[in-house]
Amino acid sequence: MSADSKIALSARSQNWLPILELSVQEVFDIMLDCTVQPAATSERPARGEFTAMVGLAGSLCGILTLGCGSQAATRIATRMLGPEIANSKDQVCDALGELCNMVAGNFKNKLAGLDGQCILSVPTVVSGGEYSFHSLADGESLEAVLLFEGAPLVVRLELHS
Protein backbone atom coordinates (compact mmCIF):
# COMPACT_ATOMS: atom_id res chain seq x y z
CA MET A 1 0.00 0.00 0.00
CA SER A 2 1.39 3.41 -0.90
CA ALA A 3 1.79 6.17 1.68
CA ASP A 4 -0.91 8.18 -0.10
CA SER A 5 -3.49 5.40 0.01
CA LYS A 6 -2.72 4.77 3.70
CA ILE A 7 -3.44 8.41 4.46
CA ALA A 8 -6.60 8.33 2.39
CA LEU A 9 -7.84 5.18 4.10
CA SER A 10 -7.01 6.54 7.53
CA ALA A 11 -8.87 9.76 6.84
CA ARG A 12 -11.81 7.76 5.52
CA SER A 13 -11.87 5.64 8.65
CA GLN A 14 -11.78 8.66 10.90
CA ASN A 15 -14.76 10.14 9.11
CA TRP A 16 -16.59 6.85 9.43
CA LEU A 17 -16.49 6.63 13.23
CA PRO A 18 -19.51 8.94 13.79
CA ILE A 19 -21.36 7.04 11.05
CA LEU A 20 -20.60 3.75 12.79
CA GLU A 21 -21.79 5.14 16.14
CA LEU A 22 -24.95 6.50 14.53
CA SER A 23 -25.61 3.14 12.87
CA VAL A 24 -25.46 1.39 16.25
CA GLN A 25 -27.60 4.04 17.95
CA GLU A 26 -30.31 3.82 15.28
CA VAL A 27 -30.52 0.03 15.46
CA PHE A 28 -30.84 0.09 19.26
CA ASP A 29 -33.35 2.92 19.12
CA ILE A 30 -35.58 1.26 16.52
CA MET A 31 -35.28 -2.42 17.38
CA LEU A 32 -34.75 -2.27 21.15
CA ASP A 33 -36.45 1.03 21.93
CA CYS A 34 -33.47 2.22 23.96
CA THR A 35 -30.68 4.74 23.74
CA VAL A 36 -26.98 3.87 23.65
CA GLN A 37 -24.39 6.57 24.17
CA PRO A 38 -20.72 6.69 23.18
CA ALA A 39 -18.41 5.87 26.09
CA ALA A 40 -14.70 5.99 26.79
CA THR A 41 -12.75 3.51 24.70
CA SER A 42 -11.19 2.16 27.91
CA GLU A 43 -14.55 0.56 28.78
CA ARG A 44 -14.50 -3.17 28.10
CA PRO A 45 -17.14 -5.90 28.46
CA ALA A 46 -17.04 -8.09 31.55
CA ARG A 47 -15.93 -11.70 31.29
CA GLY A 48 -18.43 -14.11 29.81
CA GLU A 49 -18.28 -12.27 26.55
CA PHE A 50 -20.20 -12.59 23.34
CA THR A 51 -18.79 -11.46 20.00
CA ALA A 52 -21.07 -11.27 16.97
CA MET A 53 -19.41 -10.81 13.59
CA VAL A 54 -20.51 -10.08 10.04
CA GLY A 55 -18.16 -10.18 7.08
CA LEU A 56 -18.18 -7.53 4.37
CA ALA A 57 -17.08 -8.31 0.83
CA GLY A 58 -16.81 -6.26 -2.34
CA SER A 59 -15.79 -2.64 -2.51
CA LEU A 60 -15.69 -2.58 1.29
CA CYS A 61 -13.96 -5.69 2.55
CA GLY A 62 -13.43 -6.70 6.16
CA ILE A 63 -15.38 -7.62 9.26
CA LEU A 64 -17.68 -5.84 11.67
CA THR A 65 -17.88 -7.18 15.21
CA LEU A 66 -20.11 -6.37 18.15
CA GLY A 67 -18.89 -7.50 21.57
CA CYS A 68 -20.58 -7.39 24.96
CA GLY A 69 -20.79 -9.23 28.26
CA SER A 70 -23.22 -12.08 28.83
CA GLN A 71 -25.60 -10.04 30.98
CA ALA A 72 -25.82 -7.32 28.35
CA ALA A 73 -26.35 -9.98 25.66
CA THR A 74 -29.25 -11.48 27.60
CA ARG A 75 -30.79 -8.05 28.15
CA ILE A 76 -30.48 -7.28 24.44
CA ALA A 77 -32.25 -10.53 23.52
CA THR A 78 -34.93 -9.83 26.14
CA ARG A 79 -35.55 -6.38 24.69
CA MET A 80 -35.80 -7.85 21.20
CA LEU A 81 -37.99 -10.84 22.07
CA GLY A 82 -39.54 -10.34 25.47
CA PRO A 83 -38.51 -12.17 28.66
CA GLU A 84 -40.72 -15.16 28.02
CA ILE A 85 -39.04 -15.96 24.71
CA ALA A 86 -35.38 -14.97 25.18
CA ASN A 87 -34.68 -17.88 27.46
CA SER A 88 -31.92 -19.82 25.75
CA LYS A 89 -28.35 -19.21 24.72
CA ASP A 90 -29.26 -20.04 21.12
CA GLN A 91 -31.76 -17.22 21.06
CA VAL A 92 -29.32 -14.82 22.72
CA CYS A 93 -26.77 -15.67 20.00
CA ASP A 94 -29.41 -15.35 17.28
CA ALA A 95 -30.47 -11.94 18.62
CA LEU A 96 -26.89 -10.66 18.81
CA GLY A 97 -26.11 -11.94 15.34
CA GLU A 98 -29.13 -10.19 13.88
CA LEU A 99 -28.27 -7.02 15.74
CA CYS A 100 -24.74 -7.09 14.34
CA ASN A 101 -26.15 -7.78 10.87
CA MET A 102 -28.44 -4.76 11.12
CA VAL A 103 -25.61 -2.52 12.35
CA ALA A 104 -23.42 -3.64 9.43
CA GLY A 105 -26.24 -3.14 6.93
CA ASN A 106 -27.22 0.22 8.37
CA PHE A 107 -23.58 1.34 8.32
CA LYS A 108 -22.91 0.36 4.72
CA ASN A 109 -26.21 1.86 3.58
CA LYS A 110 -25.05 5.20 5.00
CA LEU A 111 -21.80 5.23 3.04
CA ALA A 112 -21.96 6.97 -0.29
CA GLY A 113 -20.79 5.09 -3.36
CA LEU A 114 -21.21 1.54 -2.05
CA ASP A 115 -24.57 0.91 -3.67
CA GLY A 116 -24.81 -2.77 -4.46
CA GLN A 117 -21.04 -3.22 -4.33
CA CYS A 118 -20.73 -4.50 -0.80
CA ILE A 119 -22.40 -7.65 0.45
CA LEU A 120 -22.73 -9.01 3.98
CA SER A 121 -22.10 -12.52 5.24
CA VAL A 122 -24.46 -14.48 7.43
CA PRO A 123 -23.64 -13.52 11.05
CA THR A 124 -21.53 -15.67 13.38
CA VAL A 125 -21.53 -15.42 17.17
CA VAL A 126 -18.77 -16.63 19.48
CA SER A 127 -19.31 -16.89 23.22
CA GLY A 128 -17.24 -17.90 26.20
CA GLY A 129 -15.10 -16.57 28.98
CA GLU A 130 -11.64 -17.18 27.65
CA TYR A 131 -11.07 -16.37 24.03
CA SER A 132 -9.21 -13.82 21.98
CA PHE A 133 -10.49 -12.47 18.71
CA HIS A 134 -7.96 -11.92 15.93
CA SER A 135 -9.01 -10.55 12.58
CA LEU A 136 -6.73 -11.15 9.62
CA ALA A 137 -7.86 -7.87 8.07
CA ASP A 138 -4.68 -5.97 7.32
CA GLY A 139 -6.02 -2.47 6.83
CA GLU A 140 -7.48 0.25 8.99
CA SER A 141 -9.70 -0.46 11.93
CA LEU A 142 -12.03 1.72 13.91
CA GLU A 143 -13.75 1.10 17.19
CA ALA A 144 -16.84 2.55 18.82
CA VAL A 145 -17.63 1.89 22.47
CA LEU A 146 -21.19 2.59 23.56
CA LEU A 147 -23.03 2.05 26.81
CA PHE A 148 -26.18 -0.09 26.80
CA GLU A 149 -27.96 0.09 30.16
CA GLY A 150 -24.59 0.86 31.76
CA ALA A 151 -22.77 -2.03 30.09
CA PRO A 152 -20.17 -1.47 27.36
CA LEU A 153 -20.71 -2.59 23.78
CA VAL A 154 -17.62 -2.64 21.60
CA VAL A 155 -18.25 -2.31 17.87
CA ARG A 156 -15.20 -2.71 15.64
CA LEU A 157 -14.80 -2.40 11.90
CA GLU A 158 -11.63 -4.00 10.56
CA LEU A 159 -10.87 -3.44 6.92
CA HIS A 160 -8.76 -5.26 4.36
CA SER A 161 -6.44 -2.95 2.54
Next chain:
Amino acid sequence: MGKLRALIVDDSSVMRKIVERSLRQAGIDLEQVVEASNGAEALGALRDHAVDLVLCDINMPVMGGLEFVRQVSTLELAEGVPIVMITTEGSESHVVEALSHGARGYIRKPFTSDQVKEHVLPLLDKKP
Protein backbone atom coordinates in the same frame (compact mmCIF):
# COMPACT_ATOMS: atom_id res chain seq x y z
CA MET B 1 -59.62 -7.00 5.75
CA GLY B 2 -60.21 -10.25 7.63
CA LYS B 3 -57.82 -12.61 9.30
CA LEU B 4 -54.68 -13.27 7.31
CA ARG B 5 -52.24 -16.11 6.87
CA ALA B 6 -48.62 -14.99 6.60
CA LEU B 7 -45.43 -16.77 5.57
CA ILE B 8 -42.33 -15.29 7.23
CA VAL B 9 -38.98 -16.30 5.73
CA ASP B 10 -35.77 -15.50 7.60
CA ASP B 11 -32.83 -17.61 8.74
CA SER B 12 -33.04 -15.95 12.15
CA SER B 13 -35.81 -17.24 14.41
CA VAL B 14 -35.46 -14.02 16.41
CA MET B 15 -36.16 -11.96 13.33
CA ARG B 16 -39.15 -14.13 12.39
CA LYS B 17 -40.65 -13.43 15.82
CA ILE B 18 -39.95 -9.70 15.48
CA VAL B 19 -41.57 -9.58 12.04
CA GLU B 20 -44.64 -11.41 13.36
CA ARG B 21 -44.87 -9.01 16.31
CA SER B 22 -44.53 -6.03 13.97
CA LEU B 23 -47.36 -7.32 11.79
CA ARG B 24 -49.60 -7.63 14.83
CA GLN B 25 -48.55 -4.17 16.08
CA ALA B 26 -49.39 -2.83 12.62
CA GLY B 27 -52.97 -3.96 13.24
CA ILE B 28 -52.88 -7.00 10.98
CA ASP B 29 -55.06 -9.79 12.35
CA LEU B 30 -53.09 -12.98 11.82
CA GLU B 31 -54.96 -16.24 11.66
CA GLN B 32 -51.88 -18.32 10.92
CA VAL B 33 -48.13 -17.70 10.70
CA VAL B 34 -46.01 -20.15 8.72
CA GLU B 35 -42.25 -19.86 9.19
CA ALA B 36 -39.37 -20.88 6.91
CA SER B 37 -35.65 -20.40 7.44
CA ASN B 38 -34.63 -20.11 3.77
CA GLY B 39 -36.06 -19.82 0.29
CA ALA B 40 -36.15 -23.57 -0.37
CA GLU B 41 -38.17 -24.20 2.80
CA ALA B 42 -40.44 -21.33 1.85
CA LEU B 43 -41.18 -22.86 -1.57
CA GLY B 44 -42.21 -26.05 0.22
CA ALA B 45 -44.34 -24.07 2.64
CA LEU B 46 -46.15 -22.38 -0.25
CA ARG B 47 -46.98 -25.80 -1.72
CA ASP B 48 -48.40 -26.96 1.62
CA HIS B 49 -50.11 -23.82 2.88
CA ALA B 50 -52.31 -21.17 1.35
CA VAL B 51 -51.11 -17.76 2.51
CA ASP B 52 -52.19 -14.16 1.97
CA LEU B 53 -48.84 -12.46 2.50
CA VAL B 54 -45.13 -13.33 2.35
CA LEU B 55 -42.37 -11.43 4.15
CA CYS B 56 -38.90 -12.53 3.13
CA ASP B 57 -35.28 -11.81 4.00
CA ILE B 58 -32.67 -11.68 1.21
CA ASN B 59 -29.42 -13.02 2.70
CA MET B 60 -30.11 -16.60 3.73
CA PRO B 61 -28.23 -19.88 3.39
CA VAL B 62 -29.40 -22.62 0.99
CA MET B 63 -31.62 -20.28 -1.05
CA GLY B 64 -31.70 -16.53 -0.72
CA GLY B 65 -34.71 -14.27 -0.98
CA LEU B 66 -34.12 -13.04 -4.52
CA GLU B 67 -33.92 -16.58 -5.89
CA PHE B 68 -37.03 -17.49 -3.86
CA VAL B 69 -39.00 -14.62 -5.42
CA ARG B 70 -37.78 -15.60 -8.89
CA GLN B 71 -38.83 -19.22 -8.40
CA VAL B 72 -42.23 -18.25 -6.98
CA SER B 73 -42.80 -16.33 -10.19
CA THR B 74 -41.43 -19.06 -12.48
CA LEU B 75 -43.36 -21.86 -10.77
CA GLU B 76 -46.52 -19.74 -10.60
CA LEU B 77 -46.84 -20.42 -6.89
CA ALA B 78 -48.97 -18.15 -4.72
CA GLU B 79 -50.32 -16.09 -7.60
CA GLY B 80 -51.46 -12.67 -6.50
CA VAL B 81 -49.94 -13.05 -3.04
CA PRO B 82 -47.84 -9.98 -2.23
CA ILE B 83 -44.20 -10.64 -1.30
CA VAL B 84 -42.43 -7.99 0.75
CA MET B 85 -38.68 -8.15 1.26
CA ILE B 86 -37.40 -7.29 4.75
CA THR B 87 -33.63 -7.07 4.70
CA THR B 88 -30.47 -5.23 5.65
CA GLU B 89 -29.53 -5.20 1.95
CA GLY B 90 -30.98 -1.77 1.39
CA SER B 91 -29.07 -0.61 -1.66
CA GLU B 92 -30.94 0.72 -4.67
CA SER B 93 -29.73 -2.12 -6.85
CA HIS B 94 -31.10 -4.73 -4.44
CA VAL B 95 -34.46 -2.96 -4.33
CA VAL B 96 -34.64 -2.83 -8.12
CA GLU B 97 -33.62 -6.48 -8.42
CA ALA B 98 -36.18 -7.65 -5.87
CA LEU B 99 -38.99 -5.67 -7.48
CA SER B 100 -38.03 -6.89 -10.95
CA HIS B 101 -38.25 -10.49 -9.68
CA GLY B 102 -41.79 -9.94 -8.47
CA ALA B 103 -41.54 -8.55 -4.94
CA ARG B 104 -44.21 -5.95 -4.24
CA GLY B 105 -42.50 -4.10 -1.41
CA TYR B 106 -39.21 -3.57 0.34
CA ILE B 107 -38.52 -2.78 4.00
CA ARG B 108 -35.03 -2.08 5.29
CA LYS B 109 -33.84 -3.42 8.64
CA PRO B 110 -33.93 -1.91 11.19
CA PHE B 111 -37.64 -1.20 10.82
CA THR B 112 -40.56 0.00 12.92
CA SER B 113 -44.07 -1.42 13.03
CA ASP B 114 -45.20 1.85 11.44
CA GLN B 115 -42.97 1.09 8.44
CA VAL B 116 -44.43 -2.40 8.23
CA LYS B 117 -47.89 -0.88 8.31
CA GLU B 118 -46.99 1.67 5.63
CA HIS B 119 -45.55 -0.92 3.25
CA VAL B 120 -47.80 -3.91 3.87
CA LEU B 121 -51.33 -2.58 4.43
CA PRO B 122 -51.73 -0.97 0.97
CA LEU B 123 -50.81 -4.29 -0.64
CA LEU B 124 -53.44 -6.15 1.36
CA ASP B 125 -56.11 -3.60 0.55
CA LYS B 126 -55.44 -4.09 -3.16
CA LYS B 127 -55.73 -7.86 -2.97
CA PRO B 128 -58.38 -9.21 -5.34
